[in-house]
Amino acid sequence: MPPVSGGEGRQLSPDQELKRHDPDMTPTREGDQTRATTQSRHAALDALMRAAQHGDSRAYHTLLQEVADRMRRLVAARAPWLGKADIEDIVQDVLLSLHMARATWDPARPFMPWIAAIARNRLTDHARRYKRRQAFDQAASDLAEVFSTTPGQSHAEGVVNLISVRRAMSDLSPGERRAFSMVRLQEMSLAEAAEKGQTTIGAIKVAVHRASRKLKQAINRDGKESE
Amino acid sequence: MKTDALIDALARDAGPVRVLPPAVRRVWAWLAIALSFAAAMVWAIGPRPDLAERMVEARFLFEQGAALATAIAAALAALALTVPDAARFWRWLPVIPAGAWLGTLGLGCLRDWAQMGAEGLRLTPDPQCFAYIALIGSLPMMALVLMLRKGAPLRPSWTLALAALAAAAIGNFALRLFHMQDAALMVLVWQAGAVALIAGIAGLCGRHVLRWPGVPA
Numbered sequence: 001m002p003p004v005s006g007g008e009g010r011q012l013s014p015d016q017e018l019k020r021h022d023p024d025m026t027p028t029r030e031g032d033q034t035r036a037t038t039q040s041r042h043a044a045l046d047a048l049m050r051a052a053q054h055g056d057s058r059a060y061h062t063l064l065q066e067v068a069d070r071m072r073r074l075v076a077a078r079a080p081w082l083g084k085a086d087i088e089d090i091v092q093d094v095l096l097s098l099h100m101a102r103a104t105w106d107p108a109r110p111f112m113p114w115i116a117a118i119a120r121n122r123l124t125d126h127a128r129r130y131k132r133r134q135a136f137d138q139a140a141s142d143l144a145e146v147f148s149t150t151p152g153q154s155h156a157e158g159v160v161n162l163i164s165v166r167r168a169m170s171d172l173s174p175g176e177r178r179a180f181s182m183v184r185l186q187e188m189s190l191a192e193a194a195e196k197g198q199t200t201i202g203a204i205k206v207a208v209h210r211a212s213r214k215l216k217q218a219i220n221r222d223g224k225e226s227e
Numbered sequence: 228m229k230t231d232a233l234i235d236a237l238a239r240d241a242g243p244v245r246v247l248p249p250a251v252r253r254v255w256a257w258l259a260i261a262l263s264f265a266a267a268m269v270w271a272i273g274p275r276p277d278l279a280e281r282m283v284e285a286r287f288l289f290e291q292g293a294a295l296a297t298a299i300a301a302a303l304a305a306l307a308l309t310v311p312d313a314a315r316f317w318r319w320l321p322v323i324p325a326g327a328w329l330g331t332l333g334l335g336c337l338r339d340w341a342q343m344g345a346e347g348l349r350l351t352p353d354p355q356c357f358a359y360i361a362l363i364g365s366l367p368m369m370a371l372v373l374m375l376r377k378g379a380p381l382r383p384s385w386t387l388a389l390a391a392l393a394a395a396a397i398g399n400f401a402l403r404l405f406h407m408q409d410a411a412l413m414v415l416v417w418q419a420g421a422v423a424l425i426a427g428i429a430g431l432c433g434r435h436v437l438r439w440p441g442v443p444a
Contacts, residue, residue: 055243064234088230095230096440099237101379103244104310117311121381122439 045111053102064095067115071095074119081191083200093122168218172211179207180215247377250306250313257302257374261367261394265401268363272405287409290331291400296324298396302371305389309378309437318385321392332419335411348412356402357421364391364398364425372436380437387437388430395422 045066051059071091075082082090097118105114169177175197182193183204194201247253281287300321307317340348371390380386399418408414 052241053244053246055241057238057241060241061234061238064237068230068234091230092233093439095233095237097379099241100440101311102241103247104378105246106249106310106312107246109312114312117381118379121311121379125439 042110042112046107049102049105049111050107053105053107064098067098068095071119075123078123081194081201083202086200086202090122090126093126094119097122168215171218172214173207175203176207176211176214179204180211183208184212247310250303250310250317253306253374254299254303257306257367257371257393258299260370261298261302261397264366265363265397269401269404275405275407277407278404281409286331286335287403290328290335290414291403293324293328293331294396294400294403297321297328298393298400300324301389301393301396305371305375305386305393306378308382308386308389309375309380311379311381318382318389321389325392329415329419332411332415336415339411349410350412350416353408353413353417356406356408356417357424359402359406360395360398360418360421361425362398363401364394367397368394368429375437380439382433383437384430384433387433388426391429392422392426395425398422 045063048059048063048066052063068091071094072087075087075090079087094115098115101118105111169180172180178197179193182188182196183190188196190201190204193204197204275281300323304317304320307313336348368391371394372387375386375390399422402418403409403414408417
């Protein structure tokens with residue numbers, strides 16, 4: 001699964017991505033006209049930011065709204081597997097970062113490269129955290145698998161484990177059972193499972209993680225009872 | 228919190244902001260603070276008795292000049308790193324003076340060896356250097372961190388490492404004015420080494436000191 005940004009291959013900057021997905025900024029046959037429109041839109045953003053730095057809260061509100069819309073489009077296009085909540089998290093982080101760093105914008109310079117640098121930085125942070133979370137989930141599921149297939153397990157222990165797992169499966173919520181079955185038993189990818197279950201990858205991961213934990217606990221509990 | 232509510236809150240609370248002056252101008256303000264503190268420390272500890280002789284020695288002046296230039300370039304680079312659309316080349320700026328500094332010390336080692344043989348390269352423990360550099364660099368470091376926190380923490384580890392390099396280089400610059408230690412190898416290992424160590428430790432703490440709002444370290 002590709003990260004939000006950074007990593008392998010040639011990746012477009014948020015500014016370039018923005019142009020790719022913003023209908024007003026996409027080069028068309030009327031190239032000159034589009035360029036002129038783009039320039040005037042960028043100049044409008046420069047003017048809004050300049051006014052915002054002078055304390056014009058209405059201009060600042062419009063600017064934040066505009067940045068939020070653009071970021072939403074960019075992230076949805078760049079990371080289509082993210083759920084709405086994850087996209088809004090990123091958008092809000094970019095807005096907060098813009099707010100915190102707004103004194104660093106030099107009014108003599110264009111606004112777009114400045115906000116693009118912030119957006120790129122925040123997207124990279126999110127990608128890093130996303131990878132870390134993914135690695136954690138993988139470690140958790142690996143742990144669960146290791147517990148159920150410890151070398152030296154006797155046939156009887158295997159049978160007990162199987163019975164325990166079956167019993168524990170019935171204790172899972174329908175969502176957890178379905179997610180666990182799709183990802184761990186049918187070996188579907190998180191994206192496939194999310195699409196089939198009509199939910200987000202994040203929700204599937206959480207459900208699989210919870211299910212793995214419950215199953216592990218059930219095996220441990222049954223193992224202790226049989227000792 | 229919904230994004231629209233966040234936008235409302237940010238717009239409502241945002242008053243006028245004072246645009247940060249360019250890094251080139253801010254670095255002089257920092258240098259004034261750092262050098263004043265360093266001068267006060269040298270005065271308090273007492274300058275070395277042979278300072279007048281050293282001040283006319285080309286090697287000493289070049290080493291001191293390179294240390295000071297490293298401090299200025301590193302502080303400038305750190306400040307520039309907190310400006311989102313600043314050019315990338317700023318972060319590499321300290322490489323030139325730091326290279327010149329290490330190069331001079333390296334050549335000094337060769338000269339000492341040529342003049343005095345193995346005796347010129349004798350390495351004895353000198354832990355005071357680290358303590359003095361850290362002590363004299365402390366206030367410049369705090370001042371620079373306060374200035375950096377007004378910017379955007381885009382590269383926190385690099386930024387803090389560069390800030391610590393700047394502060395420690397000032398510490399080393401001042402140390403040479405009261406500490407009677409001119410053997411190139413000793414200066415290279417105990418003084419430049421202390422500067423590098425301080426910068427490295429600061430780099431590891433970067434994400435905890437400089438961070439975006441609302442994001443855990």
